[in-house]
Amino acid sequence: MQQLQGIAVSPGVAIGEAMVMDNEGFRIPRRFVVRDAVEGEVERLDRAIAAASEEVHRNCDTVSRELGEQYGAIFEAHLRMLQDSGLHGELEEMIRQRKYTPEYAVTRALRRYAKVFETLERANDIFDIEKRLLRHLLGQRREGMDHLTSPVLLLAHNLTPSETANLDRKYIRGFVTEIGGPGGHTAIVAEALEIPAVVGTGAFLTDVSGGDTVIIDGDKGLVIIQPDEETLARYRHKGEKIRTLAAQLETLRDLPAETADGVHVRLMGNIEFPDEVGHCIDRGADGIGLYRTEFLYLKSNKLPTEAVHYDAYSEVIRAMDGRPVTIRSFDLGADKLPQAVGVDNERNPFLGLRSIRLALRDLPLFRTQLRAVLRASALGEVRLMFPLISTLLELRQAKMVLADVREDLAEHEIEFDRRMQVGMMVEVPSAVMMIEQFVEEVDFLSIGTNDLIQYTLAVDRTNKDVVGLYNPADPAVLKLIRMTIDAAQKRQVSTNLCGQMSGSPTYTMLLLGLGLRQLSVPPSAIPEIKKVCRSVTIDQCEAVSRRAMTMENARDIARYLKEELKKYAPELVP
Ligand code: PEP
Ligand code: MG
Numbered sequence: 001m002q003q004l005q006g007i008a009v010s011p012g013v014a015i016g017e018a019m020v021m022d023n024e025g026f027r028i029p030r031r032f033v034v035r036d037a038v039e040g041e042v043e044r045l046d047r048a049i050a051a052a053s054e055e056v057h058r059n060c061d062t063v064s065r066e067l068g069e070q071y072g073a074i075f076e077a078h079l080r081m082l083q084d085s086g087l088h089g090e091l092e093e094m095i096r097q098r099k100y101t102p103e104y105a106v107t108r109a110l111r112r113y114a115k116v117f118e119t120l121e122r123a124n125d126i127f128d129i130e131k132r133l134l135r136h137l138l139g140q141r142r143e144g145m146d147h148l149t150s151p152v153l154l155l156a157h158n159l160t161p162s163e164t165a166n167l168d169r170k171y172i173r174g175f176v177t178e179i180g181g182p183g184g185h186t187a188i189v190a191e192a193l194e195i196p197a198v199v200g201t202g203a204f205l206t207d208v209s210g211g212d213t214v215i216i217d218g219d220k221g222l223v224i225i226q227p228d229e230e231t232l233a234r235y236r237h238k239g240e241k242i243r244t245l246a247a248q249l250e251t252l253r254d255l256p257a258e259t260a261d262g263v264h265v266r267l268m269g270n271i272e273f274p275d276e277v278g279h280c281i282d283r284g285a286d287g288i289g290l291y292r293t294e295f296l297y298l299k300s301n302k303l304p305t306e307a308v309h310y311d312a313y314s315e316v317i318r319a320m321d322g323r324p325v326t327i328r329s330f331d332l333g334a335d336k337l338p339q340a341v342g343v344d345n346e347r348n349p350f351l352g353l354r355s356i357r358l359a360l361r362d363l364p365l366f367r368t369q370l371r372a373v374l375r376a377s378a379l380g381e382v383r384l385m386f387p388l389i390s391t392l393l394e395l396r397q398a399k400m401v402l403a404d405v406r407e408d409l410a411e412h413e414i415e416f417d418r419r420m421q422v423g424m425m426v427e428v429p430s431a432v433m434m435i436e437q438f439v440e441e442v443d444f445l446s447i448g449t450n451d452l453i454q455y456t457l458a459v460d461r462t463n464k465d466v467v468g469l470y471n472p473a474d475p476a477v478l479k480l481i482r483m484t485i486d487a488a489q490k491r492q493v494s495t496n497l498c499g500q501m502s503g504s505p506t507y508t509m510l511l512l513g514l515g516l517r518q519l520s521v522p523p524s525a526i527p528e529i530k531k532v533c534r535s536v537t538i539d540q541c542e543a544v545s546r547r548a549m550t551m552e553n554a555r556d557i558a559r560y561l562k563e564e565l566k567k568y569a570p571e572l573v574p
Helices: 035-067 069-082 085-096 102-118 123-141 161-165 185-193 229-250 274-282 306-320 356-361 363-379 392-411 429-433 449-457 464-469 475-490 505-513 523-535 538-548 554-568
Strands: 002-005 007-010 013-021 152-156 172-177 197-199 213-217 222-225 266-271 288-292 325-328 382-386 421-426 444-447 494-497 518-521
Touching: 007 185, 013 172, 013 229, 035 069, 035 085, 035 102, 035 123, 069 123, 085 102, 102 123, 152 213, 161 185, 172 185, 172 213, 185 197, 185 523, 197 213, 213 229, 229 523, 266 274, 266 523, 274 306, 274 523, 288 306, 288 518, 306 325, 306 363, 356 363, 356 392, 363 382, 363 392, 382 392, 382 444, 392 421, 421 429, 429 449, 429 475, 444 475, 449 475, 475 494, 475 554, 505 523, 505 538, 505 554, 518 523, 523 554, 538 554
Parallel strands: 013 152, 152 172, 172 197, 266 288, 266 518, 288 325, 325 382, 382 421, 421 444, 444 494, 494 518
Antiparallel strands: 002 222, 007 197, 013 213, 213 222
16 A cells, blocks of 8 residues: 545545556556467567567667667567567466556556565666556557546546546546645536546656555545555545535525525636536535636647637526526636647746736637627627736727727627626735726626735745645635725725635635635535625634734634634534
8 A cells, every 4th residue: 555645626526447658658457468468468568579679679679889888788678578478478367367467467567567666776777677568558549538438546647727627527436646736727627527636746657557545535645555454444434524514505505595694606617628518506506706717628639719708608608597697708728728729838837928918818719709709698698807907008998909809790790798807817916916907897707816926925826845835725826815895895895806816615705704705616616605705704704814814824813714614614624
């Protein structure tokens, strides 16, 4: 049994078989062969060994010739290993007796060798041989993720947000990545998929084989490989408890998110894909508070046409049946960059051509989306917001482009809602500093704490090595939130908070105490947040926020907020 600590990004527990995707994306899709196929599989192994040996032989010659014999000797050692009769016998036995596929046999055998060689610092040579053999075995047959036939837990070095968005939800029941941070969009998509996920564990893929049993504890950020019976039993029990709590919370579905003293909280869902609307409705969401439309661009290699945008928005608006839908114009760039959008590699992508900056740079791209949003506004209550606004000029430019698109539609007598509300996300400290001016020019605000934390504390939200700084409870972040809410209240501009912190019950009392009456959360978090709302009064929340705002560091604040939550909704404290 091996236990790893990573960063918990999507709650719940998953127990299952590992599917390993290493740096080169190899994975071992099947573990067993049927009896009749054994001979053919042994032949396939032999062919792969022969092809790999020939390749190594060639490498050996070239390297010896160009760099000297001492370097060529490295490959000679590889060749000896590849042709070692002991290894061959072991692999053949695994295929004939245990009915392993050659790929699975190669991985199992060579990873065992690698462990032995680790102390001699030769493990990398073994991995090299393993990869070479897998390349020959999987070759053209390297199966895509879409060929899965049974549930697995995906273990990968890294997953980009678009890879995560394209995971087969039917079979991928959880994932772990070696890198990645708490606020990255990979983490956010995991929540959307409603599968437990842990990121930033550090290197471990060499210690695990496809087919190993793995537990992902998405609450504590733990990954357990080849658990013992006692651990398995403990986690099965934990899984049961989670299901029981979910069933209890389901009874709140049709009750309003109202505090014990009768104050209504508008509790909305964050979505990335139209089909998540069902998850929101099932949990009784009051609307969509954030639709991350950039995922339309990440799902395919082609840029979405106006029709693709329009169809997606219509699906969401119709399903929400009169409840408001807040569409955010695309927030591409940084960790969400489809190939079709031509942005060069940047040294600091989170500080670069991202989001509204990209939209204002590529007006045809922006206008296509705005046309679709406006047309869709004829179908229900649509609100549009611009992401990552950092200066007044940017907001004004975005509004000008919108006005221009509006005029165009009006000229062609195309229907749209002329009173469609237009707002902005508050996620850059400069926007908070200028918030009194901003509230004069928007219909609503939505606080994006995922980025606000990143830009306030200068901490990359996707970097596991600085995770200690990435904390929603940081007093500097809380002050910026309070400044925003206060300024908006003065001008009676409605304010929502749609960063991930709004989906954590730990912060609900604080946010209500600061004056928020709208929260937009991942759909899976709606029941828990509703439970907190219904368990507290506004007076209690205000007392909590007053106290929290006197504290000087994130750790004390987070601990205090958890203690308070324990008093009112102890079942929600993990
Ligand atoms: C945020 O930054 O808090 C936010 C909601 O936007 P995103 O996570 O998509 O950057
Ligand atoms: Mg953001």
